[in-house]
Amino acid sequence: MAPLTEQEVLTCVEAAGRAPSIHNTQPWLFLPEGDRIEVHADPSRRLPSVDPQGRALHLSLGAAVLNLCLAVAATGRRPFLDLLPTPGDTRHVATVTVDGPYTMDDDERGLYAAIGERRTNRHPFLDTPVPPEASRRLEEAALLQGAVLKFVGAPERELLLGLARTADERKRDDAAYRAELRNWTTDDPYREDGVPLDALGPWNEDDTVPIRDFTPDLERSGTPGREFESEPVIAVLSIIGQDTPADWLRAGQALERVLLEATRLGLAISLFTQPLEHSDLRALLADPTGRTHVQAILRFGYAAETTPLTARRPAEEVIAHGRPLPLRPTRLG
Numbered sequence: 660m661a662p663l664t665e666q667e668v669l670t671c672v673e674a675a676g677r678a679p680s681i682h683n684t685q686p687w688l689f690l691p692e693g694d695r696i697e698v699h700a701d702p703s704r705r706l707p708s709v710d711p712q713g714r715a716l717h718l719s720l721g722a723a724v725l726n727l728c729l730a731v732a733a734t735g736r737r738p739f740l741d742l743l744p745t746p747g748d749t750r751h752v753a754t755v756t757v758d759g760p761y762t763m764d765d766d767e768r769g770l771y772a773a774i775g776e777r778r779t780n781r782h783p784f785l786d787t788p789v790p791p792e793a794s795r796r797l798e799e800a801a802l803l804q805g806a807v808l809k810f811v812g813a814p815e816r817e818l819l820l821g822l823a824r825t826a827d828e829r830k831r832d833d834a835a836y837r838a839e840l841r842n843w844t845t846d847d848p849y850r851e852d853g854v855p856l857d858a859l860g861p862w863n864e865d866d867t868v869p870i871r872d873f874t875p876d877l878e879r880s881g882t883p884g885r886e887f888e889s890e891p892v893i894a895v896l897s898i899i900g901q902d903t904p905a906d907w908l909r910a911g912q913a914l915e916r917v918l919l920e921a922t923r924l925g926l927a928i929s930l931f932t933q934p935l936e937h938s939d940l941r942a943l944l945a946d947p948t949g950r951t952h953v954q955a956i957l958r959f960g961y962a963a964e965t966t967p968l969t970a971r972r973p974a975e976e977v978i979a980h981g982r983p984l985p986l987r988p989t990r991l992g
């Protein structure tokens with residue numbers, strides 16, 4: 660099987676880089692070599708305050724890995740995925756090897772086409788319910804990647820909203836958390852990472868939806884708030900297995916598959932992961948059987964207004980030629 664051409668590598672890396680990542684940090688580097696593309700974590704893009712364990716970093720990398728596999732498949736080659744392939748080198752998170760010819764099915768083609776459309780929408784959603792058939796498809800998308808997506812009823816929703824409020828309150832006076840947010844939000848139209856101010860939604864007046872406050876330093880008084888949907892549709896994504904970096908990478912793939920499926924279904928999505936950033940709050944959501952581990956909380960709905968795509972660093976900038984990092988193994992977790 661012919662190795663990927665230079666243009667195909669660029670296309671694949673560009674698709675991988677469209678993945679969602681915590682605060683749009685894009686914590687990845689790609690190393691194309693012969694018939695494979697290695698994916699490495701970029702530790703300079705870690706968020707020590709919000710993500711001390713590196714769990715969100717691995718979820719972001721896992722999402723990029725799913726896109727990369729879909730993009731390799733779209734070239735007509737079978738992607739063979741190996742997670743954490745180098746023992747002792749935790750930065751080398753995945754290798755995708757080209758493994759013979761491949762024809763995508765309609766489902767995969769649809770997911771691949773959704774990569775360039777998917778985005779986070781932090782605006783109010785319409786009060787239109789998500790049909791059961793759509794939630795079933797999203798649950799199936801998660802299961803196909805070894806995860807469980809559970810839509811919650813009213814009591815659990817109230818619990819999640821309460822936990823998000825508690826998490827927000829705890830972080831409000833955390834100088835390191837605020838500094839991280841300042842570093843990773845931007846009003847610079849030329850910046851290619853970070854969360855741009857125009858991707859942030861309006862202030863949620865009645866506090867029914869736990870949108871993360873990305874700009875706690877900006878004065879709110881005088882800014883008109885907006886009403887959000889009264890009964891947000893919320894689901895919890897949990898990975899089946901353990902709670903290790905390899906599981907977080909698998910969870911990232913599941914997260915991205917759910918997000919791409921939702922995009923295909925015409926649904927808008929936002930994430931709120933604040934409750935999972937405190938181990939005691941996350942523990943309150945733990946599966947008593949220990950079979951699954953909660954990794955993300957998502958909100959689905961129909962967009963009243965669309966939001967712009969956020970910027971990404973160009974493929975050439977995230978491709979490392981030669982070894983991207985010192986060979987000395989470094990622990991990320």
Ligand SMILES: Cc1cc2nc3c(=O)[nH]c(=O)nc-3n(C[C@H](O)[C@H](O)[C@H](O)COP(=O)(O)O)c2cc1C
Pocket residue numbers: 677678679680681682683715716718719722777778779780781853854870871929930931932933968969
């Ligand atoms: C692990 C993870 C956690 C995230 N947590 C939040 C969150 O708590 N609040 C939020 O508004 N967005 C969250 N996001 C979405 C990112 O901010 C978003 O993906 C990034 O800014 C890029 O924008 P895009 O999704 O529109 O491409 C999260 C994304 C990932 C991968």
